[in-house]
Amino acid sequence: MIYNGLKQMNGFNKIFLILLIMSGSLLWAQKPGTIRGLVTDKETGEPLVGVNIIVKGTYYGASTDLEGFFIIPKIEPGVYTIEVSYVSYKVIQQTGVKVEPGQTLTLNFQMEPSILALGQEITVIGEKPLMDLEQTTTARTLTEDEIKNRIVENVTDLVSQQVGVTKQDDALYIRGSRSYESQYLVEGLSVQDPLAGTGFGLRLSSYAIQEIEVLTGGYKAEYGQATSGIISVKTKSGGDKLEGYFSYKTDHLFGQFRDKDFSFNTDHWDFSLSGPEPITNIMNKAGLKLPGRFYFFLNLQNKIFDDYTRATAKQLHSSIAPTLGGLVDQDFFAPRQNNLWSALIKLTWKIDPTHKLTYTYNRSLVINQNTQTLQTNLNYVEPRPGFPYKYMKLLDNFNTFTHDNEQISLIWNHTLNSTTFYELKFSRYFAQLRSEWGDDLWNGYTQPLDVPRLPVEYYTPYGDSTKVRVIPGDGFYDYGNALSWHDHFMYSYTIKGDLTHHSGDVHTFKTGIEISFKEMQLIDIQEPFAGPYGSSQDLFHVYPADGAFYFQDDIRFGGFILNAGLRLDYWAPGAFADRAIEDTTNFISPDQREKYKKDSFNFFGRRVKARLMPRIGVSFPVSNNQMLYFNYGHFSKRPRPQFVYSGLSTVSARSAYQTYGNPALNPETSVKYELGLRNQFTENDVLSISAYYKDIFDYVKTTRFRLPGRGGQTAYTYVNLDYARARGIEIEYKTRIGKYLFGNVAASYSITTTKSSNASSILQIDRSATGQDVPIRESYAAWDRPWQISGNLSFRVTKDQKPEIFGIKLFNQWNLNLHFFAQAGRRYTPVVFSGQYRSDGRPIYLTEYDVEEKTLYSKIGSNWKWVDLSFKKYFDLWDVHYIFYFEIRNLFNNKNAQIINPVTGRAYEYGDPVPISWNDPVYPDRHWPHDPYPFDPARYRAPRHILLGFSLEF
Missing domain, CATH: 2.60.40.1120 (Carboxypeptidase-like, regulatory domain)
Structure with a gap:
């Protein structure tokens, strides 16, 4: 039964x-x-x-x-x-x-x-608890000590190691949501560049992090503007004694191994200094005596390396890289193919036990030729790694991407009494991203050309033996520049206040307000060589505003924990959008104009939209050391600015294939449910299991509409008509074995389906057997990776410990870390044999989607797997802690396919059949407008990478 x-x-x-x-x-x-x-x-x-x-x-x-x-x-x-x-x-x-x-x-x-x-x-x-049994959601927190024992270099590495997170094409997808749907916070303030589309903005060194928390389930009302997850970073502060840190690691050892396969010509250094008093001493010498004590923390990081594909430009040029007041040339910041710089300065003034003021300056600069640095997604491109393959032999003529992020914040903490305190935060965040060739404007571009090679080769066109033509080239550009020029910047000014009050031992009330004013500008030129402003272009300069109010109560009684809250998010698209709605010459439909006014209200002369979101989380014990938790909530994310403003400026191009922004767009909304169980078997063994279901409404996609009074003219725009859902189960086991071994193992199984994996997909693209357009069907998301297994093991031996294995005493002061990872391969849309051959014998493969009317991304490519290893040996001399170490990424040199051949489900190898849209090396046919020969070196992830390094601490 x-x-x-x-x-x-x-x-x-x-x-x-x-x-x-x-x-x-x-x-x-x-x-x-x-x-x-x-x-x-x-x-x-x-x-x-x-x-x-x-x-x-x-x-x-x-x-x-x-x-x-x-x-x-x-x-x-x-x-x-x-x-x-x-x-x-x-x-x-x-x-x-x-x-x-x-x-x-x-x-x-x-x-x-x-x-x-x-x-x-x-x-x-005693020992720090492995897990907070009483949490009402899935949250994973890594402290400074735990971060030291992970094989990571930055925030992205840390987040990507958490269960439920997929990293693909330099973007992070949390529990099946799109990459831009997360929220990235530093000290509780957003540092996300919404125009870039990557989900990240400011970059931080892992050594500058005191604690990072990744919330992947439901989260409290204090968090907003995320439908997938929250990445919250708390940076380090200075302490009561002077401390310093310096590390350097390389894979070429002063050039000795630069030509080896495991070397990517990497140099990476990290420097930190922290402590008390320098400001106090300066103030005292100036005759200014201030109460309390001052502390500082400084971190500088630089990582430069060439691409593992072995294709590099001679010199990258950036016109927006800083010159430090003329001390350096802009090229100083881009000596290799990939360049990362970051700086953090944090000053803390503890006036007395109840008052604290913190000033923080963060800045990061990334310069490379990775096309995924900018993920505009306004014109659909098959998700792929960011390596510009067609320019592989001419990278000096390809665009350089420069992403500059800067945050300045001031945080005031005041404890009113033993039960109440508040925080005030003021922040200015700046982000700029420019994609350019040779620090030039778009008017210096020339058209990319693939020219015939001498001696000239001739061919007979397929299907017409009466003609003879010249083979145009080998599929790689020999002259000219990239197909676009792009620049955007954003200023965000934020005021945020939170008040917390403890009422006895039962209630913890928290309420807050956030107000943000932004300035955004975007310039996008397509095919700059085609005219004064390219073949098409877009420009907007807007001043939106947004913010939120929230209230939440954490109730704790007799082992029962209840978190209940309500959040109101508001958003004013700005005068640019208001004017566009009133301008009847714009490519906006009457329905959209009416919807914009209906969904918004007038506030001091600006149209404002608002959304109210309830959230609740419950946790209670069902037996000893066993907690059951459940959470439910509504979450929202404002649409990307390009979806709202593109094409509506008076100077924007009116090309036939332009997709116009829609100010009537509403924020995307997610309704999430999660049920989980945490079981602490012993102090050193904790198992957690969670299951979740997530509906995502109002996803953006493209549709075509007829413009009234324009002779049947049609245009494309964005609408809130897409839908997605994600569901899955996650299991994680944490353990401490004896004095030396620490680790965790996690696994997940999930499915994400949607009507389209990109906003550029239009509403009716499926073609039925009758050849008529029909609404597209729900299919797997392009980033859906159904299963995932990962683990971290750390074997640590301190100065006072002397372990024995099989009666053999081991030396002390060392650390061995191991990270293993495996997951399902990339999804792809397979092609099937049509039953026909060309005259030269090449079989013709067509997309399964077209031939058999099946859904997109129905198959999964070859699995991914790798193991990372690091070993550290510690020495102490004259109160200085020295560390020598080596690190091996992808220890077993596994080949993980990033570009899938849809015939075989794996990366291309010579002799494999390929779809008709690819140029097949076995049947050369260079005159067709195909992709070049499919030997893209980025079709696999990075091979084995070996680094040696040392660091010192005092």
């Missing part, structure tokens, strides 16, 4: 049922134990009355009596974490508390007074 019922349920209903069954599992009944103790003030020794003591992950808890005593009876035997909290005191968490059957355990706590609000300071006794 049960079996028949399960058969009738769909896959994800089964998952939810299994989770519920697991949550009800109980251990064999044992005689319960008891925890009792005394809580006193650490300074005075006086007993504290009304202190809250809870056993995390259970319903067990108690409060101290008039003499400071507490007792928690009838606790099931096991290992727990005890949390002690009291207003005006630091929270204490004691891990690894073992309750024996029938025994009474005595725990006494001495609480340290704190003027900071409750929960701002936590003292951990």
Whole structure:
């Protein structure tokens, strides 16, 4: 009977049922134990009355009596974490508390007074918990120490190692959503370039990060403008003593291995310095005595390397790279094919225990020829790596991409009393991205040409033996420049305020407001050589505004945790959009004009749109150290600026294939559900399982409409008519084995489907057997990767440890880190044999989508897998900590296909059949407008990469 019922349920209903069954599992009944103790003030020794003591992950808890005593009876035997909290005191968490059957355990706590609000300071006794059992969502936090033991260099590396995150074509996709749908925060402030389309903006060194949190499930009302996930970074601050760090790693060792396959001509250095007092000393010498203490943190990073494809330009040129006041030439910042620079300066003024002011300056500069640096996606391009293959023999004539990001922020923290504090944040964020050739404007471009090679070769055209023609070339450009010139910039000025209040031990109220004013400009020239302003061009300069109000309450009672909140996001597209709606000469349909006015309201002369989003999360214990959690919420993301403003400027081109922006677009909306279970078997073993379902509405796509009064003239525009859904299950196991081994293993299975994988897809492109256009069908997303497995293992031996293996004593002070990863290959639309051959014997393959009317991206290419390894050896000399290490990326040199041959489902190798749109080396046919020969070196991900390095810390 049960079996028949399960058969009738769909896959994800089964998952939810299994989770519920697991949550009800109980251990064999044992005689319960008891925890009792005394809580006193650490300074005075006086007993504290009304202190809250809870056993995390259970319903067990108690409060101290008039003499400071507490007792928690009838606790099931096991290992727990005890949390002690009291207003005006630091929270204490004691891990690894073992309750024996029938025994009474005595725990006494001495609480340290704190003027900071409750929960701002936590003292951990014992090992740091592997996971917060009481979270109501899926969130993964990496601290400074954990980051040191990962094989990573930046924020992107850290995020891409989290389960549920897919990295493809230099973009991150979180739980099936598009790359730009995440929110990237530094110190709680957005540093995302919305015009670039990559999801990221500011780049940071991993060594500058104190903590990074990746939220992939539902998140509280304080977070906004993300339908996929939140990436929140907290940078380091200076401490009470002077500390420094310097590291350098390379893969060529002063040029010795530069010609080896494992060398990409890489040099990477990272420098940090932090500590107290320099500002105080300067102020004192100037006769200005200020209260409190000052701290500083400085980080500088530079990574330069050539492409693993072995194709490099002689010199990249950028017209917007800084000159540092004329001290350096702009070419100084681009000595290799890929160049990354970043700087962080952070100054903290702790005026007293209740007041703190923080100033931060962040800047990053990226210069390369990676076409994925700019993902405009306004004209559909098959997702591929960013290597400009057709320009491989002429990279000096190809565009250079320069992405400059800068953030300046000022943060004020004020603790009003032991239960209430607030934060005020002021930020200016600047982003600019330019795609150009030879630091020239578009009027210096020439048309790219693939010319015949001498001696001239001739051929007989396929199907016409009466003619003889010259073979035009080999498929690679010999002269001319890239097909576009692009420049955009954005200024964002943000004011953000948050107020937090603790009401007893039950409620934590938080409310906030965010106001942001932006200036954006975009210039996009297509085929610059075709005329004064190219064959088509787009330009807009806009001043939108946006912001939010939110309120949330975290309720905690008897082991039950409830997070409930409401968020209101607003968005004013700006005067540019308002005028475009009123201008009847624009390519905007009457329906869109009416919709814009209907969906917005007038506020001080500007049209404003608003959206209200409820969110709720619940967590409660179902047995000892076993928590079940559920969350539900509505989330939104404003449409990309190009979808709103493109083509509406009076100077924009009116080309026949222009897609015009639509100010009537609404933000995309996601409705997410998540159910999960966390189970702490021991202090050192935690298992978590979560299942999620996500509906995404109002995705943007293209449609064609008829312009009234223009003789039947039609135009293309963007509309909110696409839909996507993602569903999946994730499992993660974390462990500490003995004193030395730490690790985690994670796996996921998910499916993402949508009507189109790109906004450029129009509403009716499918062709039925009758040849008529029909609405497109739901298909797999291009970035859908159904399964994924990853793990990190770290074997650490400190100075005082002397491990033995099989009776052999090992040396101390070393660290071995291992990261392994495997996932399903890229999706592709297969081609099938048509049953026909050309006259030269070449078989003709056509797209399965056209021949058999199947969906797009129905197949999965060859799987991806690799292993990364690093080894570090530590030495101490004269109070300086030295580290020598080597790092091997893709240890086993696995070949992971990035460009899929749709005939075979793997990367092309000589002799493989290819679709008719590809030029087949076995049947050369250079006169057709095909892709060049399919030996693109970027068809595989990077091969084995070996780096050696050293660092020192003091």
